[in-house]
Amino acid sequence: MTTLDAAFSALADPTRRAILHRLTRGEATVMELAEPFAGTMTQPAISQHLKVLEEAGLVVSRVEGAKRPRRLSKDGIDAMDQWLAMLRKALEANYDRLDKVLAEMESTKKGSRK
Amino acid sequence: MTTLDAAFSALADPTRRAILHRLTRGEATVMELAEPFAGTMTQPAISQHLKVLEEAGLVVSRVEGAKRPRRLSKDGIDAMDQWLAMLRKALEANYDRLDKVLAEMESTKKGSRK
Numbered sequence: 746m747t748t749l750d751a752a753f754s755a756l757a758d759p760t761r762r763a764i765l766h767r768l769t770r771g772e773a774t775v776m777e778l779a780e781p782f783a784g785t786m787t788q789p790a791i792s793q794h795l796k797v798l799e800e801a802g803l804v805v806s807r808v809e810g811a812k813r814p815r816r817l818s819k820d821g822i823d824a825m826d827q828w829l830a831m832l833r834k835a836l837e838a839n840y841d842r843l844d845k846v847l848a849e850m851e852s853t854k855k856g857s858r859k
Numbered sequence: 860m861t862t863l864d865a866a867f868s869a870l871a872d873p874t875r876r877a878i879l880h881r882l883t884r885g886e887a888t889v890m891e892l893a894e895p896f897a898g899t900m901t902q903p904a905i906s907q908h909l910k911v912l913e914e915a916g917l918v919v920s921r922v923e924g925a926k927r928p929r930r931l932s933k934d935g936i937d938a939m940d941q942w943l944a945m946l947r948k949a950l951e952a953n954y955d956r957l958d959k960v961l962a963e964m965e966s967t968k969k970g971s972r973k
Binding site: 747750757768770819822825829 | 865942
């Protein structure tokens with residue numbers, strides 16, 4: 746599996762997207778990340794999702810005593826972002842082309858009315 | 860499965876990303892999309908990948924006689940893009956914060972040297 750395969754696959758799960766959303770507010774421990782899911786998901790389940798996110802290069806951790814706070818990983822997120830930027834640019838270019846075609850059709854129509 | 864689940868899941872496959880990449884150059888039929896994979900993948904296999912991309916809202920088709928040319932779907936791509944923009948903005952904000960912290964550490968160091 747390439748990095749992009751793993752990264753996009755990791756985002757296909759709503760719990761993992763919720764974890765990343767929480768990390769946009771800053772570093773958090775597993776316990777803090779598990780809080781919003783209390784009653785619906787166990788801490789080991791959250792740890793498993795974190796493992797998937799770390800292996801996909803979207804989250805990194807550091808050691809602080811007994812804690813291992815997690816944060817977003819710029820490199821992995823940038824890689825996905827750049828890939829999607831390619832699609833976004835193509836869509837913008839297509840729209841520009843469409844505008845041109847429509848403008849030409851419009852001027853032809855006006856021409857034929859003369 | 861939500862739309863974002865399906866969209867990110869669809870991107871987790873290199874063949875589907877290659878199909879989207881090809882569509883950045885404009886509309887294409889299944890036959891045209893299958894060309895670069897000749898010998899490695901059958902046309903039905905490509906059709907199956909297209910079905911996944913269409914169900915995920917990333918590709919749309921139109922009818923032109925017996926052909927059904929496919930093109931990128933702005934709405935589905937925009938939805939993913941907006942979700943990733945949230946992560947990107949958070950990373951930028953975090954970097955700005957880090958810059959401030961480092962600048963403060965630096966000025967404290969200079970202060971203690973006096």
